[in-house]
Amino acid sequence: MGFEVITSPPTNQEILELGLTACVDGACLPLKAFVGHVRFLVNRGLELLFVPQAISVVPGEYTCTNLLGLPDLVQQYIPSSVRLLSPALDARKGAGKISFSYLRCGLEFASALRVLKAWQTAQAAQRQVDTAPKANGSTGRGLNILILGPRYLTDDAYLNGDLMGKLAALGVQVTAAAAFPDSITLPASRSLAKRPFWTSMRRSLGALEHCLHRVDGVISLAPFACVAEAMQGVMVAERTAKTECAHLELHVDEHSSPVGLVTRLEAFCDLLERKRRG
Amino acid sequence: MGSKSKPVYLGVDVGSVSTNFVLLDAEAAGASVVWKKYLRTQGAPLVALKTGLAHMAQEGSWRIVGVGATGSGRELAGVVLGADVVKNEITAHATAALSYDSNVSTILEIGGQDSKLIILRDGVVVDFAMNTVCAAGTGSFLDQQAHRLGIPIDEFGQVALRSTSPVRIAGRCTVFAESDMVHKQQLGVDIADIVAGLCQAMVRNFLSSLAKGKELLPTVFFQGGVAANAGMRRFFEETLAQPIYIPEHYDVMGAIGIALLAAEALAEGHKPTRFLGLESVLRSEVAAQVYECQRCPNACEISEIWRDGTFLASWGARCGRQGRADQTS
Amino acid sequence: MRITFPHLGNAYIAVESLLRGLGHEPVTPPLTNRQTLERGSFHSPAEMCLPFKISLGNMLEGIDLGAESVLMIGGWGPCRLGYYGEIQRLLLEALGKEVEFITLEVPRGNYSRYMVHLQKLTGSTKFDHLRSGASLSWAKLNALEELEILALQTRPREKKRGATTGYLQYQLEQLRAAETVQEVEEILSTASRGFLRLRAREQNRPLRLGVVGEIYTVMDPFSNLRLEERLGYLGVEVVRTISLAEWVKNHIFKKALGLYSLAPLRRLAAGYLRGFIGGHGLESIARSVDLARKNLDGVVHVLPLSCMPEIVARGILPRVSRDHGIPVLSLMVDEHTGEGGFQTRLEAFVDMVQRRVGRLGK
Numbered sequence: 001m002g003f004e005v006i007t008s009p010p011t012n013q014e015i016l017e018l019g020l021t022a023c024v025d026g027a028c029l030p031l032k033a034f035v036g037h038v039r040f041l042v043n044r045g046l047e048l049l050f051v052p053q054a055i056s057v058v059p060g061e062y063t064c065t066n067l068l069g070l071p072d073l074v075q076q077y078i079p080s081s082v083r084l085l086s087p088a089l090d091a092r093k094g095a096g097k098i099s100f101s102y103l104r105c106g107l108e109f110a111s112a113l114r115v116l117k118a119w120q121t122a123q124a125a126q127r128q129v130d131t132a133p134k135a136n137g138s139t140g141r142g143l144n145i146l147i148l149g150p151r152y153l154t155d156d157a158y159l160n161g162d163l164m165g166k167l168a169a170l171g172v173q174v175t176a177a178a179a180f181p182d183s184i185t186l187p188a189s190r191s192l193a194k195r196p197f198w199t200s201m202r203r204s205l206g207a208l209e210h211c212l213h214r215v216d217g218v219i220s221l222a223p224f225a226c227v228a229e230a231m232q233g234v235m236v237a238e239r240t241a242k243t244e245c246a247h248l249e250l251h252v253d254e255h256s257s258p259v260g261l262v263t264r265l266e267a268f269c270d271l272l273e274r275k276r277r278g
Numbered sequence: 279m280g281s282k283s284k285p286v287y288l289g290v291d292v293g294s295v296s297t298n299f300v301l302l303d304a305e306a307a308g309a310s311v312v313w314k315k316y317l318r319t320q321g322a323p324l325v326a327l328k329t330g331l332a333h334m335a336q337e338g339s340w341r342i343v344g345v346g347a348t349g350s351g352r353e354l355a356g357v358v359l360g361a362d363v364v365k366n367e368i369t370a371h372a373t374a375a376l377s378y379d380s381n382v383s384t385i386l387e388i389g390g391q392d393s394k395l396i397i398l399r400d401g402v403v404v405d406f407a408m409n410t411v412c413a414a415g416t417g418s419f420l421d422q423q424a425h426r427l428g429i430p431i432d433e434f435g436q437v438a439l440r441s442t443s444p445v446r447i448a449g450r451c452t453v454f455a456e457s458d459m460v461h462k463q464q465l466g467v468d469i470a471d472i473v474a475g476l477c478q479a480m481v482r483n484f485l486s487s488l489a490k491g492k493e494l495l496p497t498v499f500f501q502g503g504v505a506a507n508a509g510m511r512r513f514f515e516e517t518l519a520q521p522i523y524i525p526e527h528y529d530v531m532g533a534i535g536i537a538l539l540a541a542e543a544l545a546e547g548h549k550p551t552r553f554l555g556l557e558s559v560l561r562s563e564v565a566a567q568v569y570e571c572q573r574c575p576n577a578c579e580i581s582e583i584w585r586d587g588t589f590l591a592s593w594g595a596r597c598g599r600q601g602r603a604d605q606t607s
Numbered sequence: 608m609r610i611t612f613p614h615l616g617n618a619y620i621a622v623e624s625l626l627r628g629l630g631h632e633p634v635t636p637p638l639t640n641r642q643t644l645e646r647g648s649f650h651s652p653a654e655m656c657l658p659f660k661i662s663l664g665n666m667l668e669g670i671d672l673g674a675e676s677v678l679m680i681g682g683w684g685p686c687r688l689g690y691y692g693e694i695q696r697l698l699l700e701a702l703g704k705e706v707e708f709i710t711l712e713v714p715r716g717n718y719s720r721y722m723v724h725l726q727k728l729t730g731s732t733k734f735d736h737l738r739s740g741a742s743l744s745w746a747k748l749n750a751l752e753e754l755e756i757l758a759l760q761t762r763p764r765e766k767k768r769g770a771t772t773g774y775l776q777y778q779l780e781q782l783r784a785a786e787t788v789q790e791v792e793e794i795l796s797t798a799s800r801g802f803l804r805l806r807a808r809e810q811n812r813p814l815r816l817g818v819v820g821e822i823y824t825v826m827d828p829f830s831n832l833r834l835e836e837r838l839g840y841l842g843v844e845v846v847r848t849i850s851l852a853e854w855v856k857n858h859i860f861k862k863a864l865g866l867y868s869l870a871p872l873r874r875l876a877a878g879y880l881r882g883f884i885g886g887h888g889l890e891s892i893a894r895s896v897d898l899a900r901k902n903l904d905g906v907v908h909v910l911p912l913s914c915m916p917e918i919v920a921r922g923i924l925p926r927v928s929r930d931h932g933i934p935v936l937s938l939m940v941d942e943h944t945g946e947g948g949f950q951t952r953l954e955a956f957v958d959m960v961q962r963r964v965g966r967l968g969k
Contacts (some may be wrong), residue, residue: 021486024922026913026939053881055685062685062885069884069919076491076922086881194693194710197684225913227687230654231694238697350947368955392948402966403959404934408952491925577640 001110001118006046008037011158015040020254022077028223029253030152031066031073033159038074048085049078055090057098058182061199064150064228130181141171143272146211148204148236149221149229151178153252160221160252161261170269175215177207184210192235201232208239216272217246224253246272283341286312288334288553289537290327290359291367291530292351294319295390295418296503297326299334300533302541304343309377309538313338314530316503323351324564327358335556345553346370346540348532350391357583357591358564360554363540370535372396372403375499377538378525383495386514386522387531388484388504390417395488407488415483417504423459423476427469434473438509441474477509481517496520501528562586571595608727609634610709611669612678613662616826617755618851620783621748626678628740629728634674636665639829643668644942650698656911657830657941658688658823663695670704676727681712685885686916688823746791747782748852753795754778756847757802762839763813764806771805772836774798814960817846817898819891820909821917824940825849831909831940832949838907841957846903848894849887879923888916892923899931905960906933912941934960 008015011033019036027035041049053071054063062068071086078084087105089098099119106115145167153160154176167174177185185206189195192209196202208218220236222229233249240247248268250261285304291297297319303310315333319326334340346363347355348370356364371394375382385396393415397405409415424431438444445467447458462472498520504510505528514522527534544551567582583590610626611634612619619635626633637643639661647664666677677699682689689712696708709728729737758775765771778798785791816838824830826849835845861867873882875893883889895906908924910917921937928935936956938949 021482022490024490024918025487026918026921027915028913055883060683065685065687065885065915068685069888069916072880072884073919073922076926088881193696194681194690196690225654227654227656227659227913230652231687231690233652234694234697238701350951366951366954366958368951369958402962403955404963406952406955406959408948408955491922577642 001106001114003048003109006041006044008040011037011156016158016254024073024076027073028066028226029159030150030156030223031070032254033156034070034152035074035077038077042078042082046082048083049074050085053086053088055088056092056199057089057095058199058202059091059093059095061091061197061202063199065198141269141273143172143217143269143276144215145172145174145272146207146215146218147174147176147221148208148218148232149177150200150204151176153221153223154178160250163219163221163250163261163265166262166265167269170265172269175211177204180207180210196232198228201228204232205235205239208236212239212243212245215245216276217248217268219248219250219268221250221252224251246275283339284312285341285343287344287346287537287541288342288359289346289370289530289533289535289540290330290348290355290361291370291532291536292319292323292327292347292349292355293367293389293391293532294321294350297323297330297349297351298530298533299330300527300530300537301334301338301340301342302534302537304541309374309527309534311527311530311534313340314527314533316529319351323354324358324566327355328560328564331556331560335560340556342551342553342556344537344540344544344551346536346538348536353591353593354566354581354583358585359559360552361540362549362552363536363543365536365539367532367535368394368396368406368408369403370532370539371501372398372535373538374531374535375501375525376401377534379497379499379523382497382499384498386484386498386500387502388415388417388480388500388510389502389532390421392416393484393488393502395484395492397492397494405492407492409484409487415480415487417502420476420480420504420507423456427473429469429473432506435477435507435509435511437470438474438477438507439512441468441470443471444474444478445471447472447475447479474509474513477507478513481510481513485517494518498522500524501531503529505529564590608632608676608707609674610676610678611636611666611672611674613665614639614827614829615823615851616828617751617779618748618826620751620779621744622678623783624747625740625744628737628744630736631728634669634672636669636672639665639827644829648942650702654913656687656913658827658911659691659695660942661827661830662691663698666695666699667702667704670699670706674706676707676709678709678711678728681710683712743786743788743791745852746788747785748855750782750791750795751779752850752852754782754798757799759835759839759845759847761802761805762836763842763844764809766805766807768840771802771839774801774805813842813844814904814957814964815844815846816905816907816957816960817848817894817903818907818909819848819887819894819898820907821887821891821911821914822849822854824909824911826851830911831938832944832946834907834909834938834953837950837953838957841954843957846898848890848898879927880919884916884919886914886916888920891917891920892927895924895927895933895935896931899927899933903933904964905956906935907956908935908937910937910939912939934963 015036016033018039019032022039023032023035051071051074054067056062071084075084085105087101089101091098102119103115106118147154157165164174185203188209189202189206192205196205218240220233236247286301287304289300297317299315300311301313303312313334315330317326317330345359345361347359347361348365348367352364355361371385371387375385380401383398387394392409394408395406396403420434421431424434429437445462459472459476498518500511500514500522505524511522511524525531562585565584569580571578571580578595580592580594582592609632612622614636623633623635643664644661646667647660651660651663679692679695681692692710699706707727754775758771762771778794781794782791785794818825838845857867869883869889872889872893875896876889879892880889891908898906908921910921924935924937
């Protein structure tokens with residue numbers, strides 16, 4: 001599109017601090033971190049800030065309720081010199097609406113042809129990320145663990161206390177729920193009495209159904225005091241208890257201590273190993 | 279009391295941690311403190327009230343022409359004393375600060391049990407925030423930590439000032455702050471740096487939990503028991519980049535404010551005080567009873583006050599009934 | 608069938624009639640009290656919000672009274688409330704409670720499940736019986752809100768403290784016992800005269816504060832620590848912006864017919880919110896602007912801890928307050944909210960508004 005793009009680095013202490021000191025009380029950790037990224041970028045000097053309002057990315061479903069109000073929340077932390085660019089992404093009436101929304105948003109800055117080209121390039125790049133190798137970690141101990149949780153936590157090594165890295169160091173193979181495409185998680189979630197209407201929760205529970213008998217254990221990663229995740233926790237606990245699959249719940253907030261995390265992960269892996277040996 | 283006694287207004291601030299008393303000269307303009315007392319409530323507000331009044335009677339000869347009660351125990355104090363005005367501590371603190379300086383725009387108040395931020399414009403409260411949930415923002419927490427570190431609380435602030443590089447202490451919750459502190463201590467960090475770090479964490483907590491999105495304009499007042507801590511003052515000044523004023527009677531501002539409000543109300547209404555009299559308060563046997571009402575599933579916790587076997591007042595009933603007084607009538 | 612259901616303020620009076628009209632026996636749980644919350648909290652994950660815990664407690668207490676079924680409302684997002692029923696069903700199941708869980712929602716996906724639910728609810732009821740039950744229930748819902756509003760107007764002006772609350776309670780009991788729409792109308796006309804008699808001769812115009820926020824915590828006196836009553840005793844006339852009858856009209860009837868539109872709310876909130884953000888967030892902003900335009904003296908905003916749409920609204924309200932010159936107090940409630948601090952905040956806010964009004968010479 002011809003813009004000079006400024007991105008913030010992965011979350012770090014400085015960024016989180018920027019978020020913690022400004023973000024409204026009652027928001028969850030990922031949201032505070034997001035506000036931190038916004039403030040970091042604003043300090044770098046920019047004219048346009050891209051924060052889409054993701055209402056729905058899969059027909060018939062919603063994203064996390066926090067994302068609905070994201071642009072309006074962010075608006076409070078940017079000076080009037082910065083313009084907020086936030087197309088509404090609403091797939092409730094069909095996935096095609098999302099492309100349309102992006103295209104319409106871009107038309108203000110470039111010709112239709114150019115916007116279309118940019119959109120295709122962006123999609124291809126995203127696809128490349130999404131289809132990157134699914135599992136990571138090492139197979140040293142022969143343990144397989146499924147990580148459930150929203151992508152903004154499983155993919156953010158700073159916020160989750162480098163969960164993936166720590167598990168890899170323990171010799172465990174890790175797969176995140178987000179790595180499973182909807183073509184797997186959607187049918188898998190149909191066996192639930194009531195299909196969750198949040199995409200992240202449906203993906204997590206779908207991945208769980210798909211993997212229940214293929215992994216040694218499940219770790220749920222959730223922001224502290226998140227209601228949606230607490231509900232997911234009830235369902236995961238019910239499913240894992242019925243199938244005797246080991247389950248560990250981890251809540252993260254700004255007070256989480258890395259020391260406690262290692263202890264719990266080690267104990268959990270020991271438990272899995274003992275279980276496997278019978 | 280003889281006619282030579284000085285006419286004064288009495289202000290009482292009953293908090294869960296401390297109970298403060300103040301006498302203001304009724305003949306002087308503004309807040310002229312002639313006597314003050316700071317007592318620990320220790321969970322027994324009635325005892326603290328009587329003890330304070332006994333001290334007062336001993337230490338001078340006064341003619342009380344008006345009484346105000348504030349603090350979390352204001353209802354109780356109001357009934358027991360026969361107060362002319364019973365009001366919340368936010369209004370009281372603002373009133374007291376305004377009597378010192380009519381230009382005050384920001385009040386930072388940290389007491390034993392809670393912390394408050396009050397925003398004023400042109401002498402009127404326009405916004406406020408109050409933190410009662412988190413103990414890490416209160417004086418009691420500092421007391422505890424001082425005790426743990428073996429430093430008298432009066433010297434805590436001075437110790438903090440000695441620090442050249444305060445350590446960073448994480449968290450807003452007492453538990454987190456404490457565990458982080460223990461950790462830093464074990465690392466062998468200088469005690470002054472820990473104390474300073476603690477003060478800094480408190481300032482940070484105060485501002486992030488109460489001041490978000492609020493404009494803290496000069497003049498800024500810092501009051502409440504914690505204002506005695508020079509370290510806290512320094513970090514507030516550094517963070518806000520402006521001078522912080524600590525009024526002379528910073529520790530009893532709530533009581534001063536409520537005494538002023540009592541004076542104002544009595545002057546407006548041209549009424550005599552409803553104060554029951556020192557001797558009668560000291561002589562009478564006042565008892566508080568707390569019980570769970572069984573009349574409906576709400577199971578409200580009712581507090582009743584009895585004086586010499588007579589029912590005085592009750593509160594806590596959600597249905598608006600007056601406790602057992604209603605049942606007997 | 609003996610059916611229980613969670614409480615929402617005094618709505619049980621209308622729900623009872625509706626269930627009777629459907630040929631069922633309503634099992635109304637005791638009015639929400641501390642035990643309800645304690646039980647609900649004990650069996651809920653700690654992170655769940657207050658409405659979830661209270662309604663679970665209500666269900667458990669209803670089951671104790673012999674209910675065979677539980678009725679709960681559902682939904683398809685984005686509000687979390689839509690999924691509460693499903694989680695509560697699982698929790699009750701895990702507790703070994705053998706009850707039928709009926710969720711009222713627009714069917715989606717598994718249609719047969721909904722047909723079964725619907726059949727269980729309507730059963731073999733004759734259409735005439737059903738219609739009269741529904742109209743009685745609707746009349747009661749409107750009447751109980753009218754009674755509550757009369758009480759809000761009377762309380763700050765009452766001669767004897769507490770008289771209004773007592774009288775309201777009495778009239779609500781009458782309403783609960785009413786069997787025909789005509790009786791309901793009679794109660795209303797008696798009550799409107801009765802409330803007038805409780806008033807003292809007017810001295811000053813009481814302050815008028817509007818209440819906005821998340822619907823459950825606004826409507827449920829237990830979870831908002833009896834906010835409306837407290838304000839009334841402080842001499843404030845509370846102006847409601849949320850009505851359950853209105854909500855039912857908008858979200859059930861109008862939405863089903865595709866007539867419900869957010870456009871008026873969007874217009875009011877223009878410049879603050881781009882539109883729907885889930886829950887009542889848009890309403891809270893729009894109504895606050897509306898209250899300011901109607902010259903009210905202040906706004907009280909109530910929200911449960913961790914309710915995102917309202918948290919966004921809370922962040923924006925200070926701007927509404929500045930732009931429109933109307934004081935706003937946001938109150939976040941959860942089961943740990945202390946009565947002392949809550950009351951102090953309210954009193955200080957009322958003092959602040961009072962002084963402001965005095966200075967403006969309104």
